[in-house]
Amino acid sequence: MLRPVLQYPDPLLSKPCEPVGAIDDGIRALVADMLDTLSTVGGVGIAAPQIGVLKRVVIIDVSLEKEQEDAPQDFRVFINPVVTVLDPRPHEENEGCLSVPDLRAKVKRPRLVALDGIDLDGNPVHIEGGGYYGACMQHETDHLDGKLFLDHLSFLKRSLYDKKMRKGRK
Ligand SMILES: [Zn+2]
Structure with missing residues (x-):
């Protein structure tokens, strides 16, 4: 089911998420909703809090590893x-977020990372990479700690964006 994507400054986006215990029907339904929403609104990843559920679940387009724009999306x-x-040297990518409309900005993060989790069958999943792919892994996992890519921007850039959003809301 398509769910609305929460938009900054929704307070749920800055809350830490709970670990998933048992993989039950609730979690399976959550993942199905996240997939439906992501494929409808378009994007390379989504985190559960973006549809208002404070659970530690993310979906990532692993086709990004290939670094080919025409590679078919492959959500995991x-x-x-x-x-x-894996490599802490800083690397900058231009990031955007479904929950942060009308903004793309350069964000510095560690250059190379690995992402480990489990899938819906409880099996371990592991990916690693850098560039936009690595940034995406870090961006989505940040959401689970209540962090947005805005939190990585300078105070000035962030205040400008805040101002713009508050104006738009009035
Ligand atoms: Zn995001």
Whole structure:
């Protein structure tokens, strides 16, 4: 089912999420909704809090690994994902977010990371990479800690965006 994507400054987007215990029907329904929403609105990843559920679940388009724009999207589910930094040297990518409309900005993050989690069958899933792919893994997992890519921007850039959003809401 398509669910509305929460938009900044919705307070749910800045709350930490709970780990998933048992993979039950509730979690399976959550993942189905996340997939429906992501494929409808378009994007390379989504985190559960973006549809208002504070559980540690993300979906990532693993076709990004190929770094080919025409590669068909291949969404993979990560339950209780953990990012491990493999190369801490900073690397900058232009990021955007379904929950942060009308903004793309350069964000510096560790260059190479791994992402570990489990899938809906409880099997371990592991991916690693850098560039836009690595940034995506870190961006989506950040959501589970209540962090948006805005939190990585300078105070000035962020205040400008805040101002614009508040104006638009009036
Ligand atoms: Zn995001």
